[in-house]
Amino acid sequence: MVRYFLSRLLIAIPTLLAVITLSFFLVRAAPGNPFDSEKPLPPTIRANLDAKYGLDKPVFEQFTNYVGGLVKFSKEEGSWLPTVTLDFGPSYQYKDRTVTYFIQAGFPVSLKLGLMAIAIALVIGVGAGSLAALRQNTWMDYTVMGFSMTGITVPNFVVGPILQLIVISILSATAVQLVPITGWGDSWKQAIMPVFVLALPQIAYIARQTRGSMIEVLRSNYIRTARAKGVPERTMIIRHALKAALLPIVSYLGPAVAAITTGSVVVEKIFRIPGIGTHFVNGALNRDYTMVMGVVIFFGALIIIANLIVDVLYGLLDPRVRAA
Amino acid sequence: MTNTNQIPNSNIGKEVVSPVLSVKDLTVSFRTNDGPVSAVNNMNFEIYPGDTVGVVGESGSGKSQTFLAIMGLLAQNGEATGSAILNIEGKDHELVGMDLNRLNKLRGSKMSMIFQDPMTSLNPYLKISTQMCEVLRLHQGMGKAAAQQKALKFLDLVRIPEAKARLNQYPHELSGGMRQRVMIAMSLLCEPALLIADEPTTALDVTVQAQVLRLLHDLKTDFNTAIVLITHDLGVVAGVCDRVQVMYGGRLAEIARVDDIFYNPQHPYTRGLLESTPRLNADGSSKHADLPTIKGQPPNLQNLPAGCAFAPRCDHATEHCQKEIPTLRYFNENHAKACFAEGFSQSTLLHGAD
Ligand SMILES: Nc1ncnc2c1ncn2[C@@H]1O[C@H](COP(=O)(O)OP(=O)(O)O)[C@@H](O)[C@H]1O
Ligand SMILES: [Mg+2]
DSSP states (O other): OHHHHHHHHHHHHHHHHHHHHHHHHHHHHSSSOTTOOSSOOOHHHHHHHHHHTTTTSOHHHHHHHHHHHHEEEEOOTTOSSOEEEEOOOBOSSSTTSBHHHHHHHHHHHHHHHHHHHHHHHHHHHHHHHHHHHHTTTSHHHHHHHHHHHHHHHSOHHHHHHHHHHIIIIISOHHHHHHSOOSOSSSOGGGGHHHHHHHHHHHHHHHHHHHHHHHHHHHTSHHHHHHHHTTOOHHHIIIIIIHHHHHHHHHHHHHHHHHHHHHHHHHHHHHTTOOSHHHHHHHHHHTTOHHHHHHHHHHHHHHHHHHHHHHHHHHHHHOHHHHHO | OOOBSOOOOOOTTSOOOOOSEEEEEEEEEEOOTTOOEEEEEEEEEEEOTTOEEEEEOOTTSSHHHHHHHHHTOOOTTEEEEEEEEEEETTEEEEOTTOOHHHHHHHBTTTEEEEOSOHHHHSOTTSOHHHHHHHHHHHHHOOOHHHHHHHHHHHHHHTTOTTHHHHHTSOGGGSOHHHHHHHHHHHHHTTOOSEEEEESTTTTSOHHHHHHHHHHHHHHHHHSOOEEEEEESOHHHHHHHOSEEEEEETTEEEEEEEHHHHHHSOOSHHHHHHHHTSOOBOTTSOBOOTTOOOOOSOOOOTTSOOSSOTTGGGOTTOOHHHHHSOOOOEEEETTEEEOOOSOOOOGGGSTTOOO
16 A cells, blocks of 8 residues: 555656646747737847747757756755745746746635535535435436536536526526625635536536446445345445445546646636636736646646545555555 | 145144244246246245255246345345245244335344355455444444454354454455355344355355355254255255255245155156256265256246246146146145156156165
């Protein structure tokens, strides 16, 4: 288990490097330049800017400079270990702010949004999926499966605006007060819509998964043994079936974090939430190279860490893996 | 010859004991996309306290479904009708159609069941102690410590070495034989009146098989538990059982004391089974090669013949057999058959009594 974890940790480093490399060159491959604008800059100013940010150097040198500047070690007086700081460089668009500043400012918002979405997805997804499994082939089952099919197939950039439209036009102005359709942080109600839209595909997916694995577990021999022992239905489900049925869900949490992270980019933009995703979209629109890179690397690291945690969690839950 | 449907008490020489399980007209059918499957048809039998009854028959003959129905463990598409009465301390409990809450008070405490595949019958995510203590806490309201103590005692009883350490292990840390012992220990915790063992040794190595059978045999003397031993292997019943019920096509073909099954079988199907059962020679070798097998195919449960289900494969079948289903009749106190043919004398058996 420990060895497995360490090997996964080691693999994380080249994975992250690959993410950095790939995104660096993809960003550079996009047409345009951070200092392009409607009104062309005078050539001398433009050259000065390029020189200041190192954009006049060959692309490969820019790359090594960027990677070299990412991690900074500094040793403080009297401290044993060096302090490691991540430096994503200055934003090209807001020249007096660093990318790290935007990530630090946006992360608490994005994290809250993402965690709420995952929590909601787990609670509703597992609940609805279990219910569908226990009432297999009844209207309840069909309803859950119908909804989840919709949730999986309709993308959030469609669901979001449609819900906003419904609240604005079909319902009234009071509805907008009850369920605000934009903004963040003024009232908890502002979280309802974006969290729901972000969670929807995950609710759908988790419900399907739970239903499938629950049905399989309920057919297994050890559930028959539990019944033969006279274990009441409720105890049987909670003590004997749920854990096995939820293991696939635990391993899905890694991909779920990735999906929620990418989903948050769109959802934050749609609902005007000042999270990392919004900065990312703005950065991409303005060819703010460092901003885009910084967010991609940060998200990449986040997803890798989430997957590591999921692996450990899985091992703790399954005694057969734990022993290995 | 007494031709009566009245099933007599088999415990000869004892005072009249009432059966622990009385099954009447038990029928099990399954709904499937290709129409209903009648897996068990009009079963009638009784099990007496302390008896060990073997249930034999080809695979698919309805052995498991009969007893799963009694335990209320049929698959969702299955339905049982008829009656199965469990008698506990003079009180009758009708099991067919019993509501789940009442059934759960009996299962695991008054009657229990163990299964063919010990590798998958225990919950892989729970420690042995959790799985065993659960039964005691549920049915006897025991506290954690007392339950652990009793679980330990029963693991010793089924001869599990280092029982204390096993309690804290997970099923995957135990061998198949050990797991089946755990299942047996777990099923006996509340000293049930009836233990149903569905092919308990089929999935085990031959040497382990013998040990587990011996264990069941010995436990029978410790507890006054009636044991139903389901098997497709006549060899298994020989050493362990008092009585044998032979099943064919979802019906009982013959019921007899174990000696009569081996030395005086009266149903042509039982005779066919015996002739196709390998026997050990004096030198320990068995002669598999020249064993006769019963000709023909097992019946199609979705389309059973109008008469005796065995008739198409039977050398003694008459026109009568094709038309009418023979009912199970006792022709002496301990021996019943469902067959129209005249009785067979012992000498007609192919490789006789040895
Ligand atoms: N869930 C089910 N659906 C349909 N048919 C079933 C189901 N379970 C069992 N059967 C049928 O019942 C018959 C008897 O099965 P069973 O009692 O398990 O046989 P065995 O004598 O080998 O234990 C089998 O032929 C099988 O086709
Ligand atoms: Mg069977």
